[in-house]
Amino acid sequence: MEKSNFLVVDDNKYELTDTLSKIVASGHEAKGVLTVKDAMASLRQKRYTFLLTDIHLTESDELKPRGLDLLQDVKCLFPNVLPLAMSKDPDVAIFDRAIAYGALQFIKKPVKNWDEIQIAVSLARSRKALQGSNSSLTRNHQIPEDLRAKYPDGIVLRDSTRNKIKALSQNRDIPLVLSGETGTGKEEVAMLLHRERVVLEGDIPFVAVNCSHFRSDLAQSQLFGHQKGAFTGANDTTVGLVGQANGGILFLDEIHYLPKTSQRDLLRVLNDGHYQRVGSTETLHSRFQLVAATTSSLDDAVAKGLIILDLASRLMGAQIELSPLRERREDLKDLIAIFFAKRKKEISESQLEDISAKCGEYYWQGNIRMLFQILKVMIMEAEFSNEPVSSKHLPDLKLMRDPAGIVTHSGSDLDRIGQRVASGDLSYEEALNNCDKRILEHVVRKTNTIADAISLLDISRSAFDSRRKKYDLQI
Template sequence: MTPRGNILVADDDAAIRTVLNQALSRSGHEVRVTSNAATLWRWVAAGEGDLVITDVVMPDENAFDMLPRIKKARPELPVIVMSAQNTFMTAIRASEAGAYEYLPKPFDLTELLNIVTRALSEPKRPKLEQRQDDQPEAMPLIGRSAAMQDIYRMLARMMQTDLTVMISGESGTGKELVARALHEYGRRRNGPFVAINMAAIPRDLIESELFGHEKGAFTGAQNRSTGRFEQAEGGTLFLDEIGDMPMEAQTRLLRVLQQGEYTTVGGRTPIKTDVRIVAATNKDLRAGIAQGLFREDLFYRLNVVPLRLPPLRERSEDIADLARHFFKRAESEGLQAKRISSGGLELMKRYPWPGNVRELENLIRRLAALYPQDEISTEIIEAELRTSPEPAPEGGTMPDDLSIGQAVEMFLQRYFASFGGDLPPPGLYDRILAEVEYPLVLASMTATRGNQIKAAELLGLNRNTLRKKIRELGVNVYRNSKQS
């Protein structure tokens, strides 16, 4: 049977009050509505209402300022907060202030009614500790799209837990940023955050890197070395590219998750550990299980809370906010303040962004460093995207007989011309070399179908050097599932 309750609604928008009043009343609830926080507080203080639905920004008081009073006076009363300021920090502040749920505006009415039913049915959750040091300008995640709102709400629910999280998503979507947010806004924020990338470490050294080793455990082990588990004690251990972990290390990791202890390489005494595990992958681990490359039991231990990060092409409405954020970061580093023309932004929204947010950040940094104009024109954006390693569908193509040198020369001619006769800032040599590295590594990895050994041989690089460049440059390529 669907529970019925007395619901208090506060919103200064008359249309929203009317919609909620009608929808909740049709569902069998008693509803009282108000346009201000003072009336809402008077009702709550008088013991009225089984549930509160309130906007964050009210004419007389912010709901986040009122929530602590509500939770102190009536800790069992669930409060649903709504906000048009739908950022990551809004979701976090709502959770930490003790809100039952946060809904971004515009909200889905059916979803809200389902939340109301759940709130009236479930046991009331305890009050959460409110943090005083959160500032909106320190926002770790950017975006107001529906896809990011789902991420924010999921993260807010997990902040006060130690559940193991598996983050999946393409390269460059921000998996480590999400892992850091889970740590820095969670209950383990006073402990260390330690990250390790499985793809960047030789396979025969991963166990030593994770669990440490004793003196003499293997050739070259002249001293005892601490592992990442020991370094992360009391905090969070982020296991990036978990799909690249060799089977032997997977077995040892499974024991840690099952028994809460491990032994160092060459050691015999079990060591108790207290860390939160957050893993990440850009691979299909279920396919890896089918191919015998990943343990199924470990997958289910890690995949307690699955969290998929959308690629940038699925949230193109966030590009303007992200661009402003990266321009501000460049400005803080001493570069000139810039903005992108409306036409340029439209082109960027249609571009597929194979390198995702990391590729966008690289583009913004390039625009901030290489172009003197205050406003980056549509023509500049079109030229940059057309000469990007993976061009947009509507972008032009180079002539078939154009050499690499001619292509670079064409780019440099446009680049120097953009300064209107002035010289570009110093450091041009290193900047151009950095620009060439990305397409060179990408083309080599694509040609070898993602086989890093063959790509390293093709480039004449050490494999570890190649792995480091892939990570630093944000190269996103098809990876052969059988690569070694």
């Protein structure tokens, strides 16, 4: 059993001390408190693996022991902590109540030896893993059998991507870099990696944050935590995201927004697991699997000065690029079918064909996230009209259309362009410019350097720079 950290809550000082000594003697860390209030304060300040609480605390009333309140609060507020309950009460009913309020296992007091705790811990981990598995099954049981066979986790991914995730779940020292436009499902892939690891290891933390939300002056504190009194407003000692992620996964979305100072400190944690809270000289330790997401490649981020080279080099582990929805229109039908199934909404094959065909005409700047939001609106419109859902209920938003004015989803695109030019809706010069711009954008996105793009296009550097300036391409 790996070294764990226990928070023990017991209002009997003698029994509390005795339980703590058994845990510490077994090689684990433990802290003891006497009240629910102190327990909640400790949970906010530090990450614990297990909570072991007596059900009958002196602050309890006859109808509802305060230990049950604590179990319920931990289940809601600290889902990564595994709660265990203990009591001298021989009544089986108290065991059932503890389980109902969130306890994963029950220990009879007084605790005789470490073996009793170890058995409870092992059973608690198994129960937690089973709960996660059942939760996933519950979410996906409505998905049609043929789609469940293709996408057992309910996520539309290529087999190569899914296989890479499975391999990474068994190699947790290797970081994962996800690249792709906003809304392509990067966080869903990170969560899939977490679920794969939970199956193998039991409950582990999954800590996610979008780095664009960091305030530059507080990024260090949010990432690494701070000591009480470290700065104005630091009224309590905090753990920080790195500490919370210990033993699990830290997902940093839009990592290119992370300030350079924080990038350097993050690099140190990745190298040796060591870090310090803001305002503290104490060296702390955290080991986690980093999943970093960017809207462009790491090379682009380094070239633009957004990510320091040393960190980018350390992140050179597994890389997965998620294609925009407009480049994977063949997945639209499956995405829509799964969306309806997860929401327990019935949809016939003809309705599915109708809606997916119409959706195929759109550009989807917001990708899968935008698709799902639009489908919610479509269902609402159909229900409001008291009609069967169909493509006519899809909102017709300019944002959903190709910003270049050309839909590129089928072999009939040239015919469409010709028709628009012939009708006067699009000038000949505009059509040529739009095509030229789209080709340049696609080539630049798929090549690693400007030199590669120029070579592939077989044009001069001056011609490339002229087009880039003309179309205001951001490279």
